[in-house]
Amino acid sequence: MSDGPLKDEKDLTMDERLERLQAERDHLRRFDEDRARRPGQLTPRQRVAALVDDDSLIEIGAFAHSQYEEVGRGAPADGLIAGYARVDGRKIIVLAEDPLALAQSDAQVAKAKRNRAINLGVYRSLPIVYLADGSETEYRAFDPNDALLMGRVAQQEPARDISERRAPFVSVLFGVCSGQDAALAIRADLIIATGDARLSAAGAGAPTLNAAVDRSASDEVEAVALARQFFALLPGTPKEALTAQQAVEPPRPLGDDPDSSSQALLDGLVDAGSGLLLSGGSDPHRMGLGRIAGYPVAFTLTGEGAPLTAGDVRNLARIAAWSSRYRLPFLSAQDCAGYDPAEANQPGYLQAVASTVESLRTSAAPKISLITGRGHAMGDFALGGKGTGFDFLWAWPAADVGITDTRDYAALQSGDSVAGPWQAADWGVVDDVIRPSESREWIARGLGLLAPMRGYPRLHENRGMSLHDAT
Structure with a gap:
């Protein structure tokens, strides 16, 4: 099935519906893989895969995309992979930004997903891992009169205050982190950054990148490994993970x-x-x-x-x-x-x-x-x-x-x-x-x-x- 306009759902046979499902999954995979990368740079889904246990991720809003029809599937997941997963058997909430998709969207759907994931993490006392890598360019300007999500469909669900959490919060900075993203990232218990990370506009009196970062990583693989190691060193590690420790x-x-x-x-x-x-x-x-x-x-x-x-x-x-x-x-x-x-x-x-x-x-x-x-x-x-x-x-x-x-x-x-x-x-x-x-x-x-x-x-x-x- 092509990446172009899809047939109306009511006209699809069951085989075509299954074909569409596979096409949607293939599109997510290809968008993640088919991109220019710096040496040593991981794709957003590779970062998540390196962080979490095999086959443990269940996404929230996996097939979401930009609320603007002309962008549509050009911004898979609206630039944010979010969901439940496990790290060494420990249940977590993971958030991973995709700068390529975010550059094409106003990220309002992504914001709704992020707020929901944070709410679930705080409510269920689950650790939260934020893999931050925002767009190099300004997000598309949000127009409330034109947008579907905010203008005519749903009100944004506010995120609970991350300070209410009772479980660890880890930020890993891979690229640009600014505005509200930076304000969230610097409130983490542990902040890890690669050499390509940039932190800006986190608010009045906010720390610089060097002052905020707890641990620098030589590359992206080490950055993700440090996040995994942090959880392995905390109390509450599931019994099945203790045999390796x-x-x-x-x-x-x-x-x-x-x-x-x-x-x-x-x-x-x-x-x-x-x-x-x-x-x-x-x-x-x-x-x-x-x-x-x-x-x-x-x-x-x-x-x-x-x-x-x-x-x-x-x-x-x-x-x-x-x-x-x-x-x-x-x-x-x-x-x-x-x-x-x-x-x-x-x-x-x-x-x-x-x-x-x-x-x-x-x-x-x-x-x-x-x-x-x-x-x-x-x-x-x-x-x-x-x-x-x-x-x-x-x-x-x-x-x-x-x-x-x-x-x-x-x-x-x-x-x-x-x-x-x-x-x-x-x-x-x-x-x-x-x-x-x-x-x-x-x-x-x-x-x-x-x-x-x-x-x-x-x-x-x-x-x-x-x-x-x-x-």
Whole structure:
């Protein structure tokens, strides 16, 4: 059957109806495949196929197209692939833009599909993945007097506020992302971008692309793989997917006199191949998601006694928010001078610090702090102090543990730091002093005892410590 005008439905035989169905599916496939692409660029449907489990996608509005008859089937799906699918067995909502189709349409049908998909995702507490790649050209101007959808057929269904979600939201930016699309994309828990991504006009005060992106990808295949990895590292992974995520020994186990750099900690604590690191931080520090002895964790590994830059603090705020929102166990390995006063005037620095403290204090997720070098065990020190409600605070024998608290300042005139961890241990502020070589074992035992929850908490469950409880 040709791609031209189709016969009136009432005149079709059953064989012709089946032929039309196949023709519609073939048209979707050919439109996706028959296009010019940059080296390494995937088509919209290839991106979806790389993200979701085989044969798991069920589309919403698969045969939709532009509401303008002269465009019609020239904009398949009206430029937005949307539907239910699975990632490693976990149910999700996926949205994938097609810039070639969007360039020919006003995208009003696509907007209705997107709103519906977001509503379903929020209502059913399903993760949402947004594969953003808008048109290089301006969308066709919307004329309410000429359009079928808005003018004479149906009212747009408003999307629910994405902030109401109780499951993760991930944005992957492949190309142009502007206007309302950008305003949606930057509200994701995790923002991944390729080198071709562009973010613009997301609203007054919106962050730049570099400031918004959590992880840069070298190509589109890696970008999609990072999105899959993010979900695999969260609690609530379906049992059928766990067999592929058994604990894997770290590449370089820690000895009793280890290098306390963040890279050495990453290599010595985190299961091999499981680390997903955030971009934009300073070299001495590593922050991201991973598994320790099979347990999913959000981790911040600081090293070299270096202070936290603006990029580090932003990453820390993201990690703490994920931990709080999704009850993802939080591990802080401290060898850090704390916040850098010289960076305090950087845009968003103090807000990120406040957000981190609030996330940790109110989180019901398990929290473990390990002081490997320079660290702090009291107050609101957001890397793992008493004031942020950590379940366990441990230290290495060579750690330099600060224990200053304003209520006891007169008794601690020696300053913020003492020689070794022992005064903090004497006061019961540090729970135990452990051998570096046993750190992974202790952390795994702690995570097992704290019994990370599966699934996402109801809103009223995620209380943790209140601000008044912690002060």
